[in-house]
Amino acid sequence: MFNDLQAAHAWIELPARRDREVSHKTYPIARERRWREVNHHPEADITISQWEESRDTSSHEATTPENRYFVGIAMKTTRAKLTRDRQIIYDGTMPAGTLYVSAPSKPLRVQFQGPCAFLHVHIPADHFAAPAAEALHDLVLLRDPLAAELAKALIEHGDATDHEFARCVGQTLAMHLTRLEPPRAKVNALPKWRLRRVEQYIGDHFDRCISLSELANVAGLSRMHFAAQFRAATGYRPREYLLNHRIEHAKQMLATTGRPLAEIALAVGFSTQAHFSTVFKRISGQSPARWRLASKNERPATDVAPRRRPVSDNDWMVGAAA
Structure with missing residues (x-):
């Protein structure tokens, strides 16, 4: 089965051999006199155009036609600020290969700094x-690799490109866009002072039921915002972090005491030895009994944060019943 990049080459390879004999009159890539200003032929399916700006600073504005999507692919690195009314869509460096899309009937303003x-x-x-x-x-x-490859193919063929070749490339890009997953919005990490409060609370109460709502209240945030910011700050969901704190505390008890596993399980917040053993092995790679035996010889350090990220469970709630 082809991946996107292989599919692109498969689409464009055959027409490319034939297109070198086509006259300049069939060149299908229009050069824009003004940013995004291009005449759409009534019978045209996908229209392709080029925009180049040599000035160090420039500003432009355009509205996407009501029946089309606009796709821009950067051919070289520049800095751009995209805005609509007072909303900033993007502000920063656009590396070569950057892809951006504007929906039908949407006005867009750009400021290029280079x-x-x-x-x-x-x-x-x-x-x-x-x-x-x-x-x-x-x-x-x-840096969308497939979009960059398709744009490069069109530019490199230059005057040898014909309408059929351009149409194939455009259709490949359209299929690629339908399969894209939108990027997740950037989430700010939980501020250190809030994180310290949550960590202290977990350290004081890890041996009993702690819900997501309870931790969110300690941080002074909603459940949704707390969960996202906590993961951005620590790399763990709150539930994962609590389970790991319990297991690390259990390791200390296994290494320094002779208490039975059932007692240790209850002491760190698990309701049964069986579930404690399951979670312990998933996080540590060994059963509690084997880990205790190995610790007598190696005495491994028990850091608060685990060396490897554990597999997460589906539930948010961790309590005595967990």
Whole structure:
């Protein structure tokens, strides 16, 4: 089965051999006089154009036609700020290969801070079903390998490119866009002072039921915001972190005491020895009994944070019943 990049080469290889004999009159890539200004032929399916700006600073504005999506692919690195009204869509460096998409009927303003070169692809809206179309509104992807490869293929063929070749490349790009997963919004890490409060609370109460809502209240945030920011700060979901804290505390007891496993399980917040053993082995790679035996010879250090990230469970709640 082809991946996206293999599929792109398969689509474009055959027409490319034939296109070298085509006259310049068939060259299908228009050069824009103004940013995103291109005449769409009534019978055209996918329209492709080039935009180049040699000035160090420039500003432009355009509105996507009501029946098309606009796709821009950066051919060289530049810095750009995309805005709509007072909303900032993107502000930063756009490496070569950056792909961004604007939905139909949407105005967009750009400020370039440096020379730039883009390949613009104008795709009819009926190429995208509703679920895929919703994910393409103001989508910005840095370094999209397939988009960069397709744009490079078109530019390198230059005047040898014909309409059929360009159409194949455009259709491959359209299929690629329908399969993209929108990037997750960037989440700020939980501030250190909030994190310290949560860690202290877990350290004081790990041996009993602690819910996500309880930890969120300690941090002074909603459940959703707390969970996302905690994971951004620690790399763990709150539930994973609590389980690991329990296991690390259990390791200390296994290494320094002769208490039975059932007692240790209850002491660190598990309701049964069986579940304690299951979680312990998943996180540590050994059963509690084997770990205790090995610790008598090696005495491994028991850090608060585990050396490897554990597999997460599905439930958010961790309590005595867990």
